[in-house]
Amino acid sequence: MHHWARQPDLAPVMTPLFAWMVERNVEELARSVRLVADACLREGILDMTGSSDPEERSHVDVLSWVLMELRSPGARRRLGEYHTPPHMCELVGNLASGGSLPPPGEIILEPTGGTGGVFRATAQHVRAQGGDPADYEWWLVEIDPLAAAAAAANSIVWGLGRRVVIACGDIVRDPQVAERVASTRTELRAERDTILKKIATIEAVRRVKEIVDRRAEKYGA
Template identity: 35%
Template structure:
């Protein structure tokens, strides 16, 4: 299978950009959130006009909710919770119905919701959802820790009530790409000594936005260009470049994207963000040491992606065969007369 067969860009016409919800009003607050999660303090919150500041506030509230609820040291769980919610779409025209429905779910119902969200995106991009395994692996635990579920419940309420879906719920990827919620959440959840040991210092979004504006123009960004980031983190640099391309009326789907990071949790966040920001079918996220291989791990990442798509196709073919067999047996039962109707 060639690269072109696996990652085929679909055409897209840039649409007029609506005014983002976060710039017009405060995020909706649900009475149900206060009723079902009494330990989570209600806050009168006004979304900042700056989407990067808004993302930072969401991260702060999620971190506060996680540790106040004694969620523990498994930071992949709150990251995976926010990642799943950020993959949902709540278009402006439908109002806050989706958010209200989620806020009425009980703690034990949330893992099933998150599994369905990740599985829904696995059908389209199995490679990216496989890369994000650390963010949703916990949801498949048949015997989850009840205290962690209460913490997940608190995180869900705090993220939604602080306006997460105002940033990530748009149908238009332009507005979904205005900020990176997972970057401040990942760096905020990690202990300072852990970040120092890893050498993990994410470039601020304001800096990556400036770099993209300076470096990318219509002459530079030709068709079929490859955009690579050897230390991708959660993908903030890729987001800035994608937004710059859209500002120039260029389609990110026409480009090849490759981000790589030695940290599997950062790569998992970048994989989820690649879907949120709609970088296109030729976007790959790897997890490897960029300095250890000549191509920065690209060949290995491409091979893993192709394997993921093949595995998905095999599963779909098996499921289709099972459905076909069941239909055939039902039809056979309808055609065959009952034994008591057969003449002796």
């Protein structure tokens, strides 16, 4: 809820991460999710992703490794999915910026972004140069819905800011896919504002009702 309120435009692309919640056997799936979550916590996932400092949370792309390990070699070959190793991401990030800090407001585009490994490395490079990743626009296109969802989640973990566009599509067949997704940001944020106002109104009514009920009990009305 917190992250949706901050960045509602990422919610549509993150849907594959939560699709299990509407499956028929959701109780059984929930138990499996709980077991996986418990195992991750035991093995120290929060050591990599739990810091309040986004730089500390950006040393590794955990979801990339999870996605690659959970998919069979045959599935990876069929998808053509081979995520860029971290050291290569760092090299690409440095080369893309020319070794210097990009000017604020620049769009950093990854047309075949996977889970966002190059973004992670570039954001760390920006921080090393004294910059703030939130000063830039981060646009990523990825054809695999689950990888795109992971990239959206990673953009939050890595503190890329609110100007993030994650588009799920084939940029070769649809070169304007990122622009179309970016154009929906204003509409989605307006929808978010409307929903939050309604929630605030409902909460205010609930509190008034509680006050009235307490007074009625006190005075025996």
